[in-house]
Amino acid sequence: MKVNKIIAVKLLLSLVVMIGFTSCSKKSDSKGGSRATGWKINDKKGGFQYASKFKKQATGPGLVLVEGGTFTMGKVQDDVMHDWNNTPNQQHVMSFYMDETEVTNMMYMEYLDWLKRVFPPDQENYKNIYEGASPDTLVWRNRLGYNETMTNNYLRHPAYAEYPVVGVNWIQATEFAKWRTDRVNEKILEEQRFLKKDAKVTDASADKVFSTEAYLASPSTAMGGDEKIVLKKGQKTAARKGGDPAAAGATNTQGNSPKNVYAQRTSGLILPEYRLPTEAEWEYAAAADVGQREYNAYKGQKKYPWSGTYTRSGKRQVRGDQLANFKQGKGDYGGLAGWSDDGADITNKVKSYPPNDFGLYDMAGNVAEWVADVYRPIVDDEANDFNYYRGNVYMKNKIGEDGKVELVTAETQQFDTLSNGKIVSRNFPGQIAQVPVDDKETYLRQNFDKSDNRNYRDGDKQSSRYFKFGSEDGDEKGKVRDDQRMYDSPKHNVSTDSLGNMTKKYDKSNKRTTLVNDDVRVYKGGSWRDRAYWLDPAQRRYFPQDIATDYIGFRCAMSRVGSKADKKKRPRN
Numbered sequence: 001m002k003v004n005k006i007i008a009v010k011l012l013l014s015l016v017v018m019i020g021f022t023s024c025s026k027k028s029d030s031k032g033g034s035r036a037t038g039w040k041i042n043d044k045k046g047g048f049q050y051a052s053k054f055k056k057q058a059t060g061p062g063l064v065l066v067e068g069g070t071f072t073m074g075k076v077q078d079d080v081m082h083d084w085n086n087t088p089n090q091q092h093v094m095s096f097y098m099d100e101t102e103v104t105n106m107m108y109m110e111y112l113d114w115l116k117r118v119f120p121p122d123q124e125n126y127k128n129i130y131e132g133a134s135p136d137t138l139v140w141r142n143r144l145g146y147n148e149t150m151t152n153n154y155l156r157h158p159a160y161a162e163y164p165v166v167g168v169n170w171i172q173a174t175e176f177a178k179w180r181t182d183r184v185n186e187k188i189l190e191e192q193r194f195l196k197k198d199a200k201v202t203d204a205s206a207d208k209v210f211s212t213e214a215y216l217a218s219p220s221t222a223m224g225g226d227e228k229i230v231l232k233k234g235q236k237t238a239a240r241k242g243g244d245p246a247a248a249g250a251t252n253t254q255g256n257s258p259k260n261v262y263a264q265r266t267s268g269l270i271l272p273e274y275r276l277p278t279e280a281e282w283e284y285a286a287a288a289d290v291g292q293r294e295y296n297a298y299k300g301q302k303k304y305p306w307s308g309t310y311t312r313s314g315k316r317q318v319r320g321d322q323l324a325n326f327k328q329g330k331g332d333y334g335g336l337a338g339w340s341d342d343g344a345d346i347t348n349k350v351k352s353y354p355p356n357d358f359g360l361y362d363m364a365g366n367v368a369e370w371v372a373d374v375y376r377p378i379v380d381d382e383a384n385d386f387n388y389y390r391g392n393v394y395m396k397n398k399i400g401e402d403g404k405v406e407l408v409t410a411e412t413q414q415f416d417t418l419s420n421g422k423i424v425s426r427n428f429p430g431q432i433a434q435v436p437v438d439d440k441e442t443y444l445r446q447n448f449d450k451s452d453n454r455n456y457r458d459g460d461k462q463s464s465r466y467f468k469f470g471s472e473d474g475d476e477k478g479k480v481r482d483d484q485r486m487y488d489s490p491k492h493n494v495s496t497d498s499l500g501n502m503t504k505k506y507d508k509s510n511k512r513t514t515l516v517n518d519d520v521r522v523y524k525g526g527s528w529r530d531r532a533y534w535l536d537p538a539q540r541r542y543f544p545q546d547i548a549t550d551y552i553g554f555r556c557a558m559s560r561v562g563s564k565a566d567k568k569k570r571p572r573n
Contacts, residue, residue: 054268057561060184062107063097064359066285067565072301073283073379073388075538086538089381091388093284095564098277099555101350101361102164102369103176105155108135111176114183118204119428125410126206132415132424133175135167139550150346150550162349164367164553170276170521170545171424173370173554177274180556185270186210194263199229206410209430212270217397217405217432219262224430230262276372277557278389279379279522279540286364286525286537291357304535305356305363311532313354323353324365324535325528333528346550347528364535367553368527374454375520375542383457391521392453396441398433406433418546419492421502454518459486489517519545527551 034041034048042049059065074088115133119126140150154160155167168176189195196203200210208224215222215230223229263269277285286305289298303309306323313321322342327333335341343352347366355361374391381388400406407430414426427433436451461467466484482491490507497503520542526534529551533539543552 049266051266051268056563056566058271060097060271060274060558062099062101062556063558064100065560065566066096066098066281066358066360067290068093068095068284068560069290071284071287071289071298073280073381073538075536077303077536080533085377086540087378089379090385091280091284091379091381092386093280094387095560096277096281097558097560098281098285098358098360099557100355100359102367102553102555103173104162104350105165106161108165108168108176109156109161111179114179114204118209119206123206125413128415128423129425129428132422133172135165135172136169136422136548137167139167139548162351163347164350164362166347166367166550166553167548168552168554169418169548170370170543171418172548174276174372175424177276177556181271181273182210182212184274185212185215188269188271189215189263192263192269194231194269195223196229196231199223203229206429209428211428211431212273213397214405214407214430214432215262216264216270221404221407222430272559272561274556274558276370276554278387279371279373279524280388281557282369282371282524283537285358285360286356288356288358288360288363305360305537306354311535324362324526325353326365326526326535327529327531329531344528363525363537365526365530366528368523368525368530368534368541368551370552370554371522371524373522374518375516375522375540376455376458377516378458380457390454390456390458392448394437394441394448394451394453395434396437398435407431408433417495417502419494419544420547421494421496421504422546423496452518455486459518461486487516488513489515515544516542521545523552 033039039047041047041052070090070092072088073091075086079086112130112133115130119129121127121130135155137151137155140147140154154163155165183200186195186200190197190200195210203223203226204210208226208229210223219230220227287302288305289301291307292299292302304311304323308314311322311324311326313319313323322328322335325334325342325344325348328335328342334343334345342348342365344366350366351361353362353365356363372391373389376390379388380390398406406412408427410429412433413429415423416426417423438451442449442451455463457463461484464484464486488511490509490512492507493505495503521544522540522542524540525537526532526539534541543549
């Protein structure tokens with residue numbers, strides 16, 4: 001009996017000790033103690049500060065979440081065109097965001113309006129910025145067709161405001177995405193009062209341009225270094241009242257000037273960059289096989305972004321209507337107006353057709369779309385099967401003689417002359433100047449060894465029959481001879497002189513065997529000019545990155561940071 005009492009007392013004491021430890025642990029956690037040091041995080045007196053209340057990435061304007069996964073990339077049906085460039089392979093894509101619709105004329109016009117206000121075309125330093133970003137409206141012209149109405153009206157007339165923008169080449173599309181990144185983050189920081197209210201409209205000028213990367217690298221020099229625009233924490237009240245922000249600087253408990261008062265990546269406020277989707281991302285999003293999910297697998301692969309093998313709807317109210325905008329036959333771009341057709345002859349207003357299972361519109365038809373990848377006939381899944389992308393050119397911030405990042409100015413801004421003679425801006429004033437990575441970043445690395453990786457394993461000398469292990473690469477200057485290139489494509493050289501006159505040096509050789517090179521990009525999906533065959537998300541074609549058409553548009557994507565899904569638990573089927 002005594003033994004039982006002793007055991008009971010010991011159990012009771014053990015329970016009390018356990019409860020004590022548990023309460024101490026909870027008490028420590030409630031104070032925000034670090035699991036590494038036990039120190040208090042976000043202490044008002046100083047120390048380590050962290051955005052501990054961050055929950056998940058905010059969804060940027062115009063975007064919808066595409067939850068990632070594994071899928072069969074490439075065409076699984078007969079290759080009647082005998083391209084042999086889309087053989088099936090297994091790929092995995094991380095979760096990302098994608099534009100709900102194609103970028104519209106109105107969205108692109110907002111971009112042009114901003115460029116015109118901030119970089120006036122009538123000033124010598126900026127005259128090529130606006131013109132270089134403007135779509136080529138002459139893409140509508142046809143030698144044996146009357147399309148002048150679209151040439152004059154399609155981009156700017158409000159009747160086409162919600163139609164997808166065309167006449168935009170790949171380079172222009174990527175520049176739009178960079179601009180969009182800065183404008184979205186500029187608005188976020190304004191709402192959080194890290195930037196002066198309405199400065200994006202009232203104060204923006206060529207020498208006061210907000211750049212996300214420039215702000216993160218050197219906040220005090222962003223927006224031309226104007227402290228009245230780039231606010232510090234504690235200056236918000238004075239700025240709202242119209243006072244001098246510098247005179248109302250926040251102070252810490254020691255009465256010193258504030259530290260860490262600008263928004264940084266650690267704040268969780270700034271969104272990742274808008275960009276063109278990779279080919280793998282675009283195909284995964286377009287196919288939307290998630291609609292055929294059963295448990296942890298897909299029940300086959302769909303031919304189109306919608307279920308079924310037909311292009312017409314089977315729903316009772318709209319039975320017979322086309323599910324996409326495409327060319328239905330010779331001389332038939334839309335059937336008869338008012339009857340069961342696709343409702344358009346050229347492009348159509350976005351959201352005119354049902355979305356796919358990810359909630360994305362027009363992933364087949366309307367316009368084909370640029371993606372980020374450089375084109376190669378194969379997708380090298382043996383080299384990589386995770387977030388596949390060909391086109392990496394790694395750059396880094398340029399550091400000036402003073403040891404600080406170097407910002408682009410009107411004097412150092414650079415322009416490129418495209419193969420068709422169009423002059424486009426390589427960078428804008430206010431952005432950080434970029435240079436290729438060098439051996440400081442590549443030395444003894446296993447995952448990459450050079451800046452330009454566009455032709456890795458399919459286009460570099462090591463991939464060609466001319467490669468000899470241990471031999472010197474190329475000629476005395478390290479360049480591969482013209483007759484030893486993997487892809488013997490034309491090499492045009494177009495430049496402009498100091499007076500703006502174009503010097504054209506076209507490649508007139510009749511020995512060229514391909515159009516594939518490092519400057520051709522993949523475009524996906526069918527368009528209003530294409531037959532139904534090209535509506536298959538697995539189809540892939542290519543076009544020079546500096547040339548625009550009347551049937552290729554684009555939409556933007558954004559990487560997701562953090563968890564793969566918003567909800568951890570999903571229905572089983």
